[in-house]
Amino acid sequence: xxxxxxxxISPMAIAFDAENLTLSPAGxxxxxxxxxxxxxxxDTDAWAAAVHGDDPVVYTxxxxxxxxxxxxxxxxxxxxxPGHTSGxxxxxxxxxxxxxxGEIYLALKGRGGLLMFDGERTEWLDMLPGTIxxxxxxxxxxxxxTGDEPYAFLAVYPGGAGHxxxxxxxxxxxxxxxxxxxxVDLRPYSxxxxxxxxxxxxxxxxxxx
Numbered sequence: 216x217x218x219x220x221x222x223x224i225s226p227m228a229i230a231f232d233a234e235n236l237t238l239s240p241a242g243x244x245x246x247x248x249x250x251x252x253x254x255x256x257x258d259t260d261a262w263a264a265a266v267h268g269d270d271p272v273v274y275t276x277x278x279x280x281x282x283x284x285x286x287x288x289x290x291x292x293x294x295x296x297p298g299h300t301s302g303x304x305x306x307x308x309x310x311x312x313x314x315x316x317g318e319i320y321l322a323l324k325g326r327g328g329l330l331m332f333d334g335e336r337t338e339w340l341d342m343l344p345g346t347i348x349x350x351x352x353x354x355x356x357x358x359x360x361t362g363d364e365p366y367a368f369l370a371v372y373p374g375g376a377g378h379x380x381x382x383x384x385x386x387x388x389x390x391x392x393x394x395x396x397x398x399v400d401l402r403p404y405s406x407x408x409x410x411x412x413x414x415x416x417x418x419x420x421x422x423x424x
Contacts (some may be wrong), residue, residue, distance in 0.1 A: 236277070246275050247273050248273060257405060257407055259407045261301040271296070274295040275294050276291050276293045277292045286374070290369060292368070295307065295358060299394055304361060304392045307357050307359075308357070309388055310355065310378045314376045315353045317350060318356070319372075321370075322368045326364075327342040330392060331354040331356045332356075332387070337404075339390070341361075342358070342366075355383055355386070389404050
């Protein structure tokens with residue numbers, strides 16, 4: 216296993232580069248392309264067209280070396296690119312923690328939102344630089360870029376909580392986020408149509424600067 220996954224962890228100072236949105240010493244880096252977000256966008260035709268086009272990067276996650284194990288507090292910086300797929304704003308996959316524990320997000324750059332769903336209720340938090348979003352135990356959560364530039368946030372979370380991405384595919388997120396003239400348009404959640412025809416689908420669209 217990589218050294219950043221090997222306990223015990225000694226006390227450490229982690230340098231945060233606000234300009235480049237990096238952590239040092241660095242842990243793993245994850246890149247999510249459109250092809251990694253299957254089943255998440257309502258318009259499956261537009262999603263498929265983007266995948267078969269240039270399969271754009273939707274977001275990246277840069278982590279510190281702190282491992283995802285019980286009693287540790289890993290940190291990561293997620294950067295979501297600006298764009299939409301048939302109007303639905305680009306977002307993270309979203310997940311539920313199998314071991315329900317709280318989490319905090321600190322918005323760093325750009326403009327975004329934090330969408331949360333507990334299976335019945337939906338909550339939305341506008342996230343601007345300096346905003347701390349608190350995610351209580353038991354709430355599935357997804358971050359959304361609502362602006363015209365990359366949106367980045369720092370996450371600090373319990374290492375043993377786990378990430379259940381299948382929960383979101385099964386239960387949804389309560390609402391879907393679309394761009395509006397002023398802010399964001401939250402629409403009722405509905406599942407994608409797996410039988411849709413992808414032959415003449417419009418591509419996903421990055422926002423212009």
